[in-house]
Each structure stands twice: as structure tokens, then as C-alpha cells.
Amino acid sequence: MSGQWAWGQLPYAWLGVGALVVLWVNTGLVVLAACRPIAQLLDYRRRFLGGAEGIIVEGEPLARHVIAQNGRRASDDSDRRAIIFHDSDHHGRVAGGVIETGVAQRLEIDGLPNEDIEVWIDEAGRAAAVAKLEEADFDEAYRAAAKASGYRREVCASVGVGCKIWFTDLDPAGRALLANFDPVAWCLRRMVWGMLGILAMIGVLLGVTGLLLQPPIFGPMSTLGGVLGLLYFLLVQPAGVMLRDALAPPSRSMLRGSWAQLGSEGLGATGGQAATKSSE
Amino acid sequence: MRHPSEWRQIGIVTIYIGLLAAMYFVPACRNPLFYAAAFYFSFLNSVVIHNHLHQGIFHRKSLNMGWRLVLSFGALYPASANIPSHNLVHHHFEEDGQPDWADPEIVHFRYNLLNLIHFPNVAGPQTFSGVQRWKAVLKRKPFTRQYYREQFFAFGLTAVLLVHDFWTGLFFVVLPQLWGARGILRINIIQHDGCDLTSEWNHSRNFVGRAFNWIMCNNGYHTIHHNKAGLHWSQLAESHNRDVVPRIDPSLDEPSMFWYLLRTYGFRFLRPTRASIAAAEQEAASLPLASRVDRCTEAAARSGVSGL
Numbered sequence: 033m034s035g036q037w038a039w040g041q042l043p044y045a046w047l048g049v050g051a052l053v054v055l056w057v058n059t060g061l062v063v064l065a066a067c068r069p070i071a072q073l074l075d076y077r078r079r080f081l082g083g084a085e086g087i088i089v090e091g092e093p094l095a096r097h098v099i100a101q102n103g104r105r106a107s108d109d110s111d112r113r114a115i116i117f118h119d120s121d122h123h124g125r126v127a128g129g130v131i132e133t134g135v136a137q138r139l140e141i142d143g144l145p146n147e148d149i150e151v152w153i154d155e156a157g158r159a160a161a162v163a164k165l166e167e168a169d170f171d172e173a174y175r176a177a178a179k180a181s182g183y184r185r186e187v188c189a190s191v192g193v194g195c196k197i198w199f200t201d202l203d204p205a206g207r208a209l210l211a212n213f214d215p216v217a218w219c220l221r222r223m224v225w226g227m228l229g230i231l232a233m234i235g236v237l238l239g240v241t242g243l244l245l246q247p248p249i250f251g252p253m254s255t256l257g258g259v260l261g262l263l264y265f266l267l268v269q270p271a272g273v274m275l276r277d278a279l280a281p282p283s284r285s286m287l288r289g290s291w292a293q294l295g296s297e298g299l300g301a302t303g304g305q306a307a308t309k310s311s312e
Numbered sequence: 313m314r315h316p317s318e319w320r321q322i323g324i325v326t327i328y329i330g331l332l333a334a335m336y337f338v339p340a341c342r343n344p345l346f347y348a349a350a351f352y353f354s355f356l357n358s359v360v361i362h363n364h365l366h367q368g369i370f371h372r373k374s375l376n377m378g379w380r381l382v383l384s385f386g387a388l389y390p391a392s393a394n395i396p397s398h399n400l401v402h403h404h405f406e407e408d409g410q411p412d413w414a415d416p417e418i419v420h421f422r423y424n425l426l427n428l429i430h431f432p433n434v435a436g437p438q439t440f441s442g443v444q445r446w447k448a449v450l451k452r453k454p455f456t457r458q459y460y461r462e463q464f465f466a467f468g469l470t471a472v473l474l475v476h477d478f479w480t481g482l483f484f485v486v487l488p489q490l491w492g493a494r495g496i497l498r499i500n501i502i503q504h505d506g507c508d509l510t511s512e513w514n515h516s517r518n519f520v521g522r523a524f525n526w527i528m529c530n531n532g533y534h535t536i537h538h539n540k541a542g543l544h545w546s547q548l549a550e551s552h553n554r555d556v557v558p559r560i561d562p563s564l565d566e567p568s569m570f571w572y573l574l575r576t577y578g579f580r581f582l583r584p585t586r587a588s589i590a591a592a593e594q595e596a597a598s599l600p601l602a603s604r605v606d607r608c609t610e611a612a613a614r615s616g617v618s619g620l
Contacts, residue, residue, distance in 0.1 A: 040340075041342045042342050048483075061426060065430060065433070065434070118411070120410065255479070262486065265490075270436075276434075
């Protein structure tokens with residue numbers, strides 16, 4: 033720390049306290065914001081616990097999770113042509129069918145309106161739905177992606193005969209849930225991740241604060257705490273957003289992705305899960 | 313220089329960099345007056361980034377690119393990030409099927425002041441991950457090279473100052489830089505929260521004070537800026553009065569941002585509910601407007617980058 037304090041100058045100690053308060057308040061907001069998806073997962077878990085599970089015996093498909101995407105031409109490089117996708121809408125559709133819920137127990141369900149129906153399809157199911165779409169003609173899609181309106185597509189991940197599903201009844205608000213994997217365990221796992229994430233944020237901040245307050249204040253250890261505090265401030269924000277995205281239910285989590293081909297020969301198309309990972 | 317009014321923007325940035333340098337090198341300048349001014353001018357530096365990335369200040373491309381380096385240091389982020397995040401994505405709102413990375417709805421606190429404070433914590437990472445996706449897939453080599461140059465210059469120079477004198481650098485350079493960068497993100501919630509983003513004219517809130525707009529280089533006139541992104545900032549006031557005023561709800565023409573902030577975030581607990589605000593637009597004569605995507609293609613062309 034350079035220079036001696038003189039009248040009229042801002043004392044470094046005050047500025048340090050102010051910066052520390054900002055760091056704590058900001059982290060507090062990130063943590064509070066992360067509590068919201070955890071509370072939502074708790075509510076999902078409660079609703080699924082009151083539901084049932086069974087095997088689809090009629091209905092092809094019985095339900096779908098539809099992700100509307102808009103693709104835009106992403107590259108004019110001669111060696112690689114790509115379309116990048118953005119999700120514009122997510123919604124569920126239940127067409128109806130029959131579910132075997134136990135020995136000699138069959139449950140017939142009718143088609144349901146789209147609103148407030150959430151269909152949770154696992155990653156493999158969503159990747160398969162993307163791969164199926166990318167069997168289409170890339171050149172045609174690439175041309176459409178160059179237009180102002182972009183290349184629009186609907187990724188439909190569905191569940192049909194033979195699939196095991198977990199589902200809830202329509203609640204008084206007209207909401208219903210359906211999943212093709214164990215949603216109760218999934219919610220619990222994600223809630224634990226969320227809580228661990230929050231604890232990690234608070235733990236690291238406590239460590240940084242402890243280091244910052246090592247005497248002599250503004251000495252070498254305290255300065256190391258300052259460096260880490262600055263890095264923490266910059267990193268806790270994306271960490272909060274990543275946590276939010278990780279805790280999003282499959283009915284709302286972003287698929288995005290890209291569809292690329294190398295050269296004009298159409299080599300090296302990427303699709304499904306790999307495509308999603310490539311751009312997220 | 314393309315327009316004589318650009319001297320105002322150059323003056324703003326010069327004063328800002330001068331304030332940072334004075335506080336860093338001259339202990340007597342580390343006083344509340346300089347400090348408050350540095351925070352304010354840091355925000356204005358981000359306003360200049362916004363204007364410069366819509367229309368470069370200079371005729372010569374190399375000067376424009378060099379100016380971006382200075383601006384990037386002032387805000388501690390690569391100024392070129394504005395091209396995808398603001399010019400191409402934000403100006404479209406959701407018309408092109410892509411959610412705005414700085415949509416006011418990304419924050420959900422019941423206590424509205426917390427939404428204002430927290431907004432950059434979400435909009436910032438969303439913006440930079442969006443820019444990374446855009447950059448990685450697009451492989452636009454000139455854009456990417458410039459983006460890295462700005463990053464290298466901004467972070468490199470800041471790191472040198474921190475290594476030389478960490479606490480002085482942190483308190484008198486980095487904190488003002490971060491304030492400006494986060495402030496320009498906050499403007500998104502201030503200018504669009506409670507507006508009708510599907511409307512052609514009632515999607516934005518305007519702050520129409522004359523003194524405010526002088527120092528803010530007319531960035532208070534946000535509706536007309538969205539609708540005519542290619543219009544030079546010095547012409548926004550006239551165009552706002554002619555084209556926007558007859559078509560927007562009077563509540564979206566705020567005389568003072570300070571009073572608006574106090575009223576919306578200081579004197580009330582809950583977030584205001586959205587009112588029906590598009591009546592004036594429906595009653596006024598329609599004006600021919602290109603689609604948002606086409607308007608942004610024009611804006612992008614001015615930035616030297618073709619549209620997505």
C-alpha cells in the first residue's frame with residue numbers, strides 16, 4: 033500500500049470494509065437466487081411423491097416434450113458450415129394412452145391440454161430426438177438458417193409403448209407431471225448439488241474473508257485475500273448462473289446445440305448430446 | 313471524426329481515464345470528489361462503448377479498433393462483446409426466437425431493489441457465455457482477434473496496475489471499472505422492466521431530461537434507438553419527439569432517472585405490475601418499420617459485423 037493518509041483522502045480501511053460488504057451482499061444475493069430453484073425442486077419432488085409409476089401399454093407416443101428451436105447460419109468458413117440453435121419455447125403434450133400401474137391395474141389417460149403439462153425426458157431421449165431431426169437435408173436447413181427468420185425446428189422427445197414412466201394426477205390448478213426416469217431421486221440429487229453449491233460459495237467466501245482479515249491488514253496475507261476476493265467476486269456470478277441452469281427441470285433446461293458439417297461434402301455432422309455439449 | 317458531436321464522447325473518456333490515473337498515481341487525488349466522479353464517468357464510459365459499437369467514432373477502422381481498446385480498459389470487459397450481446401441479441405428482443413440475455417425477467421426477487429442490485433450477476437454471465445457460444449461457433453476470425461486484443465489490453469493493463477500496487481489498483485481502478493460495467497447491464501432492467509416487449513413503440517422506458525441526455529449522449533431516448541438503431545445518437549432527441557411521443561404511453565417518458573429509481577426501487581417494496589401501455593401506439597398513425605431482425609442487420613453492418 034503506497035503513500036501516507038492525509039486529510040481529505042479516503043482511508044483504505046474504509047474502502048476495504050466497503051468492498052468486503054459489497055462482496056458479502058453480492059454473494060448473499062447469488063445464494064438467495066439459488067434457493068429459488070431448490071425450492072422448486074422440493075415442490076416437484078412432493079408432487080411426484082404423490083403420483084404413481086407404470087409401463088405404457090398403449091399410446092404411441094403417449095407424451096412428448098417439445099423444444100421449439102431457431103437455427104441461424106453460424107459460419108461462412110469454407111471448411112466448416114454450421115447452424116447454431118437457440119431454444120425459443122419448451123412445452124409438454126400428452127396425447128393419451130394406457131398405463132399398466134400394477135398387477136391387473138390399467139389406467140387410461142386422455143389427451144391433455146398443453147398448458148401446465150411438464151414432460152421430463154432424460155438426456156438420452158432428447159439426444160435421440162435431435163439425432164433423428166439431423167437425418168434431414170443439411171443443405172436445405174443451412175439455406176433457411178441464412179434467412180432473417182432463421183431455420184425453425186421442433187425437437188420432439190417422446191415416450192411410448194414399453195417405457196416406464198412416473199406421473200402425477202392433474203392437480204386443482206390443472207398442472208401435471210410425467211417423467212421417463214425416476215424424478216424423485218433426480219430431484220433429491222439436484223437439491224443436494226444445489227445445497228452443496230451454496231455451502232461451497234459460503235465456505236470459500238468465509239475463507240477469503242479470513243485471509244483478508246489476517247493482520248497486518250493490507251499485509252502480504254491480507255493482500256492474497258484481496259486477490260482471491262476479487263477473483264471470487266468475478267467467479268461467483270457465473271457459478272450462480274451455472275447452478276441455476278443445473279437445477280432447472282428437464283422440461284425447461286436449455287437444449288441449444290449446433291449442427292455442423294465440414295466442407296461441402298457434408299462430413300462430420302454433430303448431433304444430439306455431442307452437439308449440445310459443443311455449444312454450451 | 314465522423315461527427316463533431318463525437319468530441320463529447322472523447323472528452324468523457326479522457327476525463328474518466330484521467331481520473332483513474334490521477335487517483336492511482338497522486339495520493340492527494342484519492343478523495344471523495346474524484347472517487348464519486350470516477351464511478352460516474354465509468355458508467356459514461358460504458359455508454360460511449362454502446363454508442364461507439366453502434367457507429368464508430370472515427371472514419372479510420374484502425375482508430376476505431378484502437379479506441380475500443382481504451383474503452384475496454386475503462387470497463388474491464390471487451391467492448392466488442394456489445395456486437396453480439398447488444399446489437400444483435402438485445403435489439404431483437406425475442407422476435408428471432410432467441411431469449412434476450414439481458415431480459416428483465418431473469419431476476420425474481422419480491423423486494424424490487426434486490427432485482428436491481430442482482431441483475432448484473434445474472435445478465436453478465438449470460439452475456440459472456442452467449443458471446444462465447446457466438447464466437448466459438450461463428451469462428452469470425454477478425455471479430456475474435458479484436459475481442460482477444462481488447463481482453464488482453466483491458467485485463468493486462470489492469471493486472472499491471474494491480475501488481476504494481478494491489479490495493480490502490482483495486483480501490484481506485486478496478487472498483488470504478490466494475491461499477492460502470494455492471495451499471496450498463498442494469499440499464500437493461502431500468503429501461504425495459506414493465507414495458508411491453510412485443511410492442512413496436514412501447515417496449516422501452518425513456519428518460520428525457522435535457523441535462524441528463526447531454527451528459528448521457530442521448531442514451532435516455534431508448535425507444536427510438538431500438539427502432540432506428542442506425543440513427544446517430546445526436547439525432548435521437550428530435551426523432552424521439554417526432555416519432556415516439558405520439559405512439560407511447562406517457563408513463564414511459566420519465567423526466568428524471570433519479571426520481572424513477574427512487575420511486576421504483578426506493579419507495580416501494582414490490583415489483584410494479586405491468587400495465588396496459590400500448591394504447592397510444594394503437595391510436596396513432598402507423599409508421600413503416602423494418603422487422604427488428606432487419607433493423608439489427610443494418611446496425612450490425614455499421615459495426616462491421618454481418619448479422620447472425
